[in-house]
Amino acid sequence: MAQLTMVKAINDALRVELSKDENTLIFGEDVGVNGGVFRATENLQKEFGVDRVFDTPLAESGIGGLAVGLGTQGFRPIAEIQFIGFIFEAMDSILVQAPRLRYRSGGRYSCPVTFRAPFGAGVKSPELHSDSLEGLITQTPGIKVVCPSNPYDAKGLLISAIRDNDPVFFMEHLKLYFSIKGEVPEGEYTVPIGKANVVKEGKDVSIFTYGAMVHTSLKAAEAAEKEGVSVEVIDLRTLSPLDMDTVVQSIEKTNRAIIVQEAPKQAGVAGELIAQINEKAIFHLEAPVLRVTGPSTVLGFPLIEEEWLPSPDRVQKAIKKVMSY
Amino acid sequence: MARTKQKAQSLLESEIKVAPITTFSVLSPEGKVVNEDEVPNLSDEQLQELMKRMVFTRVWDQRATGLARQGRLGFYAPVAGQEATMIGSQYALDKEDFILPGYRDIPTLHFHGYPMYQAFLWSRGHQHGGQIPEGVNVLLPQIIIGAQYVQAAGVAMALKKRNTNNIVITYTGDGGSSQGDFYEAMNFAGVYKLPVVFVVQNNRYAISTPVSKQTAAESLAQKGLAAGITSLQVDGMDVLAVYQAVAKAKERAANGEGPTLIEALNYRIGPHSMSGDDPTRYRIKEEPTEWEQKEPLARFRTYLEGKKLWTEEMETGVIEEAKNTVSQEIKKADQYPKMKMADLIDSMYETTPPHLEEQKAEYVD
Numbered sequence: 001m002a003q004l005t006m007v008k009a010i011n012d013a014l015r016v017e018l019s020k021d022e023n024t025l026i027f028g029e030d031v032g033v034n035g036g037v038f039r040a041t042e043n044l045q046k047e048f049g050v051d052r053v054f055d056t057p058l059a060e061s062g063i064g065g066l067a068v069g070l071g072t073q074g075f076r077p078i079a080e081i082q083f084i085g086f087i088f089e090a091m092d093s094i095l096v097q098a099p100r101l102r103y104r105s106g107g108r109y110s111c112p113v114t115f116r117a118p119f120g121a122g123v124k125s126p127e128l129h130s131d132s133l134e135g136l137i138t139q140t141p142g143i144k145v146v147c148p149s150n151p152y153d154a155k156g157l158l159i160s161a162i163r164d165n166d167p168v169f170f171m172e173h174l175k176l177y178f179s180i181k182g183e184v185p186e187g188e189y190t191v192p193i194g195k196a197n198v199v200k201e202g203k204d205v206s207i208f209t210y211g212a213m214v215h216t217s218l219k220a221a222e223a224a225e226k227e228g229v230s231v232e233v234i235d236l237r238t239l240s241p242l243d244m245d246t247v248v249q250s251i252e253k254t255n256r257a258i259i260v261q262e263a264p265k266q267a268g269v270a271g272e273l274i275a276q277i278n279e280k281a282i283f284h285l286e287a288p289v290l291r292v293t294g295p296s297t298v299l300g301f302p303l304i305e306e307e308w309l310p311s312p313d314r315v316q317k318a319i320k321k322v323m324s325y
Numbered sequence: 326m327a328r329t330k331q332k333a334q335s336l337l338e339s340e341i342k343v344a345p346i347t348t349f350s351v352l353s354p355e356g357k358v359v360n361e362d363e364v365p366n367l368s369d370e371q372l373q374e375l376m377k378r379m380v381f382t383r384v385w386d387q388r389a390t391g392l393a394r395q396g397r398l399g400f401y402a403p404v405a406g407q408e409a410t411m412i413g414s415q416y417a418l419d420k421e422d423f424i425l426p427g428y429r430d431i432p433t434l435h436f437h438g439y440p441m442y443q444a445f446l447w448s449r450g451h452q453h454g455g456q457i458p459e460g461v462n463v464l465l466p467q468i469i470i471g472a473q474y475v476q477a478a479g480v481a482m483a484l485k486k487r488n489t490n491n492i493v494i495t496y497t498g499d500g501g502s503s504q505g506d507f508y509e510a511m512n513f514a515g516v517y518k519l520p521v522v523f524v525v526q527n528n529r530y531a532i533s534t535p536v537s538k539q540t541a542a543e544s545l546a547q548k549g550l551a552a553g554i555t556s557l558q559v560d561g562m563d564v565l566a567v568y569q570a571v572a573k574a575k576e577r578a579a580n581g582e583g584p585t586l587i588e589a590l591n592y593r594i595g596p597h598s599m600s601g602d603d604p605t606r607y608r609i610k611e612e613p614t615e616w617e618q619k620e621p622l623a624r625f626r627t628y629l630e631g632k633k634l635w636t637e638e639m640e641t642g643v644i645e646e647a648k649n650t651v652s653q654e655i656k657k658a659d660q661y662p663k664m665k666m667a668d669l670i671d672s673m674y675e676t677t678p679p680h681l682e683e684q685k686a687e688y689v690d
């Protein structure tokens with residue numbers, strides 16, 4: 001098996017689906033000749049031609065509309081939004097038109113679109129390139145939200161996302177694109193949407209997290225382990241719909257929970273998860289569920305981004321606190 | 326609508342055609358005057374000042390790309406090839422006129438009063454980079470392509486309501502001209518007859534995407550026609566042409582005659598930005614050399630030398646001055662106090678609400 005970076009794994013998933021299904025199309029800004037600003041679509045135009053992999057004019061709302069329209073006609077569009085902060089120009093397509101089509105047409109139309117966008121702080125990109133905006137999207141019914149933390153999952157989840165008959169928003173963390181390598185099988189395989197993954201087993205406290213924060217949480221977990229606390233780390237992988245079965249099972253075992261997200265604290269995935277834990281597992285809890293998140297502000301500019309981001313240290317503090325009850 | 330004829334004789338007659346566009350220029354690439362009547366009314370000192378600013382900007386750009394390579398800057402978008410448009414257009418403004426820039430228009434802002442060390446801080450991602458000094462009439466470099474265009478309509482409406490004679494100028498690129506915001510802005514400005522000058526710097530590329538993939542239109546200038554606004558195309562490497570076009574557009578705007586769209590043809594000689602862009606992936610090999618022959622500094626230098634207004638010593642002097650200024654300003658940026666989490670949190674609202682006060686406590690050690 002090949003050791004690939006996450007961006008190469010994504011490239012591989014796209015290649016697999018382009019080969020397998022002629023209805024898949026890739027488009028976005030600079031995805032063709034340039035292979036994307038992070039090379040996620042490297043060589044795909046060369047291999048599959050300009051009819052299947054093409055550059056668009058610089059207009060996200062156009063990209064979104066193109067995707068929805070093609071989606072109604074049996075194509076499987078994979079639309080790249082160059083950076084997360086530019087989804088706002090395409091919000092009508094992403095949060096309104098695509099997610100509501102199945103309902104509005106009573107199932108006559110669906111919209112099997114995959115929107116891909118890099119996001120995530122820690123690489124000092126300019127403002128609006130790296131915010132964690134999943135809270136906005138997970139609040140919207142009708143679209144699934146997926147966020148891998150490693151190359152293997154990235155490939156398997158992206159293939160699932162492309163094959164899914166509903167719209168999927170696929171979030172690619174900038175810090176993970178090149179920083180970690182992992183084993184990635186050749187050819188096709190899938191990782192199911194809606195299934196969390198137990199990354200590390202433990203018995204005293206459960207950490208639920210996703211994206212780059214999986215790695216931050218693992219660091220904190222290892223440190224806690226040395227102090228005799230056994231930490232379970234669960235990678236949610238899909239943020240909408242949440243895999244509550246895995247979450248509840250873990251809490252039944254550990255009776256303590258922490259949620260770690262890079263996104264600002266206010267509303268968002270952690271808030272939703274706590275609400276559902278409250279509904280489904282409150283009698284298994286021996287401590288309040290804690291959150292380690294960014295503050296309820298916009299993401300700090302590059303020069304303060306590191307301080308803004310949840311650190312292993314802050315996760316460790318939360319572990320100590322949750323164990324003190 | 327009044328000028329629409331009642332009845333077309335045929336379907337063909339009712340078809341609207343755009344006449345071929347001719348590019349306005351004052352100087353040829355060789356530095357010869359090609360448009361005597363349109364040579365702007367500038368004193369010798371003013372002509373020299375334009376040249377000084379272009380040379381200064383070129384040196385600054387070279388230093389900045391070097392600093393970015395060393396990791397001493399954050400985001401930096403090189404400007405070589407675009408100096409004439411940036412400097413010529415700003416020079417036609419009054420200090421009270423407002424600039425709404427894109428991320429590349431840093432020199433334009435600087436000559437309107439935005440300090441260079443703050444530009445460096447903005448590049449690095451420091452909040453102080455955006456704290457535009459009082460009395461400097463510019464908004465922040467815009468990251469969201471197109472947003473500055475629609476906002477320009479708002480700023481211009483404000484100026485109009487206050488009965489000032491001032492205008493707004495806003496900039497985007499050839500890529501930016503594809504955004505919905507681009508059209509909406511011109512349409513609004515047209516409807517309200519707002520004092521705006523819309524500049525599109527057609528530097529031929531949006532990152533890797535050539536302008537031929539942005540539009541089927543023959544020019545970007547003609548995009549203004551649908552909004553019913555004055556629209557023209559200028560040689561954006563000819564500082565006198567740009568100056569003249571913007572000065573006239575400003576005059577019309579200030580006289581209540583509404584907005585103008587100016588497409589300035591130039592070329593981005595360097596990479597898109599210093600964050601990993603590799604132009605050899607998407608450019609035709611000979612292209613940069615062809616454009617370098619038309620580049621703005623060379624032709625204006627020739628023109629001024631012909632008028633005995635420019636010498637090698639003058640050029641060397643400006644180069645030295647630019648190098649010194651850049652070094653001093655970088656030092657100033659280096660010495661500026663670090664950002665603090667508490668300040669970040671406190672700048673979300675006028676009054677920090679309780680939930681943020683509580684969170685702030687987590688960051689104060």
Ligand SMILES: Cc1ncc(C[n+]2csc(CCOP(=O)(O)OP(=O)(O)O)c2C)c(N)n1
Pocket residue numbers: 029058060082086089429468469470471497498499500501502526528530531532593597
């Ligand atoms: C809304 C939005 N979409 C995408 C981007 C990413 N992006 C930054 S620069 C750029 C190309 C812009 O090209 P152009 O408008 O021609 O301006 P130039 O960079 O050539 O000055 C793109 C796609 C962005 N900043 N904002």
Ligand SMILES: [Mg+2]
Pocket residue numbers: 498499500526527528529530531532
């Ligand atoms: Mg451009």
